[in-house]
Amino acid sequence: MAQVRTPRRTTAKEFGQGIARWVLESVALIVVLVALWQVLTSVFHPLYFPTPVAIWGQIARAWFTPLGFTADILPSFERVTLGWLLAAVIGVPLGVAVGRSRSFAEYVTPLVHYARAVPPPVILPIFMIFFGVGNAMKVVFIAVGVLWPILLNVIKGVESVETVQLDTATVYGIGGSRRLLHVVLPAAMPDILAGLRISLALAFVLMVISEMIAASGGIGYQILQSQAQFDILNMWAGIVVLAVGGVVFNAVLTTIEGRVLRWHRGQRREAL
Amino acid sequence: MATTSAGYARARARAGFRKTIRGVVGIMVALAVWQVLASIGFVRPEWFPTATTVLGDAVALLGQSAFTLQVLSTLYDMLLGLIISTVVAVPLGVLLGRFPLAYRMSSVLVEAMRPIPALALTPVAILLFGLSGATTVSLVVWTSTWPILINSVYGMHSVDPVALDTARSFGLGRWTALYRVALPSAAPFIATGIRIAIGIALAVAVATEMVTGAGSGVGGWIVQASSGGSLIPVYAAAVLVGLVGYLLNYLFERIERRLFRWHLSYRKEGA
Amino acid sequence: MNAAASKPQVLSVQDLVYAYRTADGEIEAISDLSFAVHEGEFVSIVGPSGSGKTTLMKIVAGLLQATKGSVRILGKPLTGRVPDGVALVFQDYSRSLFPWMTVQRNVEFPLSHRRASRADVAQRSRESLSAVGLVDFATRYPWELSGGMQQRVAIARALAFRPRLLLMDEPFASVDAQTRADLEDLVADVHQQFGTTILFVTHDIDESVYLSDRVLVLSAHPARLLLDREVPLSRPRDQVATRELHDFVRLRAEIAGLILRPGTEKTASSPQDTSPGGR
Ligand SMILES: Nc1ncnc2c1ncn2[C@@H]1O[C@H](COP(=O)(O)OP(=O)(O)O)[C@@H](O)[C@H]1O
Ligand SMILES: [Mg+2]
Numbered sequence: 001m002a003q004v005r006t007p008r009r010t011t012a013k014e015f016g017q018g019i020a021r022w023v024l025e026s027v028a029l030i031v032v033l034v035a036l037w038q039v040l041t042s043v044f045h046p047l048y049f050p051t052p053v054a055i056w057g058q059i060a061r062a063w064f065t066p067l068g069f070t071a072d073i074l075p076s077f078e079r080v081t082l083g084w085l086l087a088a089v090i091g092v093p094l095g096v097a098v099g100r101s102r103s104f105a106e107y108v109t110p111l112v113h114y115a116r117a118v119p120p121p122v123i124l125p126i127f128m129i130f131f132g133v134g135n136a137m138k139v140v141f142i143a144v145g146v147l148w149p150i151l152l153n154v155i156k157g158v159e160s161v162e163t164v165q166l167d168t169a170t171v172y173g174i175g176g177s178r179r180l181l182h183v184v185l186p187a188a189m190p191d192i193l194a195g196l197r198i199s200l201a202l203a204f205v206l207m208v209i210s211e212m213i214a215a216s217g218g219i220g221y222q223i224l225q226s227q228a229q230f231d232i233l234n235m236w237a238g239i240v241v242l243a244v245g246g247v248v249f250n251a252v253l254t255t256i257e258g259r260v261l262r263w264h265r266g267q268r269r270e271a272l
Numbered sequence: 273m274a275t276t277s278a279g280y281a282r283a284r285a286r287a288g289f290r291k292t293i294r295g296v297v298g299i300m301v302a303l304a305v306w307q308v309l310a311s312i313g314f315v316r317p318e319w320f321p322t323a324t325t326v327l328g329d330a331v332a333l334l335g336q337s338a339f340t341l342q343v344l345s346t347l348y349d350m351l352l353g354l355i356i357s358t359v360v361a362v363p364l365g366v367l368l369g370r371f372p373l374a375y376r377m378s379s380v381l382v383e384a385m386r387p388i389p390a391l392a393l394t395p396v397a398i399l400l401f402g403l404s405g406a407t408t409v410s411l412v413v414w415t416s417t418w419p420i421l422i423n424s425v426y427g428m429h430s431v432d433p434v435a436l437d438t439a440r441s442f443g444l445g446r447w448t449a450l451y452r453v454a455l456p457s458a459a460p461f462i463a464t465g466i467r468i469a470i471g472i473a474l475a476v477a478v479a480t481e482m483v484t485g486a487g488s489g490v491g492g493w494i495v496q497a498s499s500g501g502s503l504i505p506v507y508a509a510a511v512l513v514g515l516v517g518y519l520l521n522y523l524f525e526r527i528e529r530r531l532f533r534w535h536l537s538y539r540k541e542g543a
Numbered sequence: 544m545n546a547a548a549s550k551p552q553v554l555s556v557q558d559l560v561y562a563y564r565t566a567d568g569e570i571e572a573i574s575d576l577s578f579a580v581h582e583g584e585f586v587s588i589v590g591p592s593g594s595g596k597t598t599l600m601k602i603v604a605g606l607l608q609a610t611k612g613s614v615r616i617l618g619k620p621l622t623g624r625v626p627d628g629v630a631l632v633f634q635d636y637s638r639s640l641f642p643w644m645t646v647q648r649n650v651e652f653p654l655s656h657r658r659a660s661r662a663d664v665a666q667r668s669r670e671s672l673s674a675v676g677l678v679d680f681a682t683r684y685p686w687e688l689s690g691g692m693q694q695r696v697a698i699a700r701a702l703a704f705r706p707r708l709l710l711m712d713e714p715f716a717s718v719d720a721q722t723r724a725d726l727e728d729l730v731a732d733v734h735q736q737f738g739t740t741i742l743f744v745t746h747d748i749d750e751s752v753y754l755s756d757r758v759l760v761l762s763a764h765p766a767r768l769l770l771d772r773e774v775p776l777s778r779p780r781d782q783v784a785t786r787e788l789h790d791f792v793r794l795r796a797e798i799a800g801l802i803l804r805p806g807t808e809k810t811a812s813s814p815q816d817t818s819p820g821g822r
Binding site: 162164165167168170171172173174182183186187189263264266267 | 601604605606625627629630631633635638639641642643652653684686687704
């Protein structure tokens with residue numbers, strides 16, 4: 001009889017041990033590094049590097065306050081989220097439409113490659129003239145900047161759908177929206193999500209630059225202001241808040257990706 | 273068989289030619305639309321100039337050393353940053369890919385550091401390196417290191433263990449096998465990491481220059497040029513810098529494709 | 544002479560020509576092919592690699608359009624649309640299954656948009672999964688299964704569709720010998736049990752004789768019909784005993800002679816003999 005490669009189910013005990021080992025191995029390294037930082041900075045008092053404890057104190061005091069949230073933290077993450085979502089909402093359907101037609105893709109792809117190659121910061125002044133220095137400018141700027149990598153990845157994903165899979169759908173009479181929804185989109189999903197992940201990193205960069213160049217609030221603004229005023233502690237507090245935000249956003253996206261692409265990773269593991 | 277390989281090659285060449293033509297047509301159409309929209313004049317021309325104005329200005333800019341030297345300066349900083357991060361991240365990635373314990377210990381740390389936006393570290397870099405090119409280089413290094421590192425690890429993980437065993441059975445030492453077998457088969461993944469890094473490094477370099485505001489690099493030039501009230505130089509610079517980025521990417525992809533033709537799945541990548 | 548010949552024609556191919564259009568002009572893959580398949584028949588098409596077998600299957604399935612000639616399914620000519628009631632099992636099983644769907648979803652996917660009730664769909668998928676012995680694997684993903692099992696999923700999907708005509712394009716070309724024998728018997732069982740009309744493409748002469756009621760032999764590229772011959776073997780057949788029978792050995796030798804030494808075709812079994820026009 002044909003044999004099947006069954007992934008062994010892990011028992012609760014094994015699961016617990018796995019977690020314990022993971023904590024020991026990986027979190028331990030971070031804890032050690034932070035502790036090391038604490039020891040070194042409290043012994044040597046370097047000018048530009050406050051202790052982690054002091055930074056945490058500053059975050060609690062100045063950032064995790066109602067004003068800190070509404071004036072700086074929320075606006076920044078709102079800009080990233082809205083800009084990135086706007087680009088995704090436009091980019092994914094557009095990319096699917098382009099990718100579905102070989103000739104259309106051939107007309108459009110070099111143009112998109114070119115648009116992607118223009119570093120968004122270069123055109124920031126244009127957005128400032130058209131949209132002012134408010135929230136809308138930043139959202140639109142982020143959206144336009146990350147639209148191109150999203151588009152390129154969606155087009156690539158849709159173009160690389162296996163012909164046999166499309167033929168299979170055709171033979172069984174599956175066309176139109178069912179074909180798009182159940183065959184083309186899932187097949188392109190690994191590339192689509194990779195594009196969304198790459199562009200999330202870019203969205204953060206664009207959020208910070210737009211806040212540093214033209215804003216009166218937001219994490220990027222605070223960080224640069226603090227540096228200019230030599231408030232090193234507050235500068236680091238801002239950096240840590242921003243870093244934690246980046247980690248959280250990335251973790252959320254990675255989790256969603258892991259869920260949606262469970263089949264993809266399993267399949268790839270089998271293929272290797 | 274009816275179709276010779278020369279025939280297939282000819283057919284491929286023809287398809288490639290058609291693709292190029294269509295790409296050029298696409299860009300032409302976009303330029304024409306731009307030209308028409310700008311000519312209608314519902315926006316002030318110094319805010320939304322016509323395509324011909326911008327292209328003319330771009331050509332003029334090419335002749336100005338004040339601009340081209342800044343472009344070269346940005347490119348230099350960016351490439352230096354890319355080289356440094358490659359030199360650091362590839363060996364590190366290879367080691368992490370070879371030693372599971374080291375990988376497991378560091379993966380959470382890497383996952384925590386990677387999403388920190390380079391620009392957030394600008395003030396730190398300014399404090400450490402001042403308003404100089406070194407600041408730009410250091411932030412490019414920060415940005416580029418992560419994709420290269422992660423793809424190197426990924427490439428090492430996808431090295432066929434059979435190939436390694438074969439090499440060992442031929443009497444190759446542990447390190448020789450790593451260098452002669454594992455590294456070449458991980459190379460396409462490493463190249464993918466570098467390509468992703470290139471994509472974002474130029475943006476980070478320009479952004480840093482705009483923030484440090486020292487008037488150096490493309491970023492500094494943009495800040496000064498846009499203070500005049502007319503956006504035409506900004507458009508022209510965008511066109512030229514975009515061209516540079518496009519060529520950079522194109523060149524790298526060509527090299528990648530040439531070097532790794534043997535690699536079946538070079539389109540599958542982790543980022 | 545042919546018991547099936549009195550049954551209605553499920554497929555009739557008449558004067559079929561197909562040429563691929565490429566940048567370098569036309570490549571003729573099929574030149575002037577005529578044959579018919581009757582209800583309940585198991586017909587094999589055997590021919591060397593690159594002779595045009597896949598091209599023929601794609602035309603019958605409606606994926607390609609004939610350059611010349613006509614193809615009728617249940618009497619209705621193919622008109623650019625995909626014909627109803629035809630299922631195709633691809634050689635490339637690992638790619639024809641959707642890796643993001645479980646085995647069961649894969650089997651049910653072609654059914655769920657036809658106006659069938661949920662219960663009916665579930666019933667049909669269960670029935671066909673059990674016919675291929677995979678009920679226990681319904682909730683697995685295709686990539687968790689071995690190659691032979693994946694091909695069984697593809698077969699189950701085709702069966703659940705309840706096609707009037709089941710096309711199989713070299714379905715067992717890339718599985719190991721033991722699995723291949725198992726799958727051959729599985730398909731033979733399915734043919735007996737459901738009475739499905741099957742057109743089966745292979746480059747393996749043994750397989751074509753072992754499985755079918757009738758064998759069509761194609762020439763090397765571009766495809767022409769070299770032989771159309773009844774298989775004089777009773778059912779059920781046996782992997783060992785049947786292959787030792789005199790009739791089996793003789794027919795195999797005759798086909799091998801045609802394919803391996805072209806130009807020796809016999810007039811006694813000329814294609815016109817059983818061509819649809821000749822009836
Ligand atoms: N898409 C195509 N374009 C041009 N020629 C093709 C194409 N597909 C197949 N051919 C040619 O048609 C002939 C028959 O191919 P095919 O039907 O796949 O053969 P088989 O399935 O019998 O191996 C071959 O010579 C092949 O080179
Ligand atoms: Mg074939």
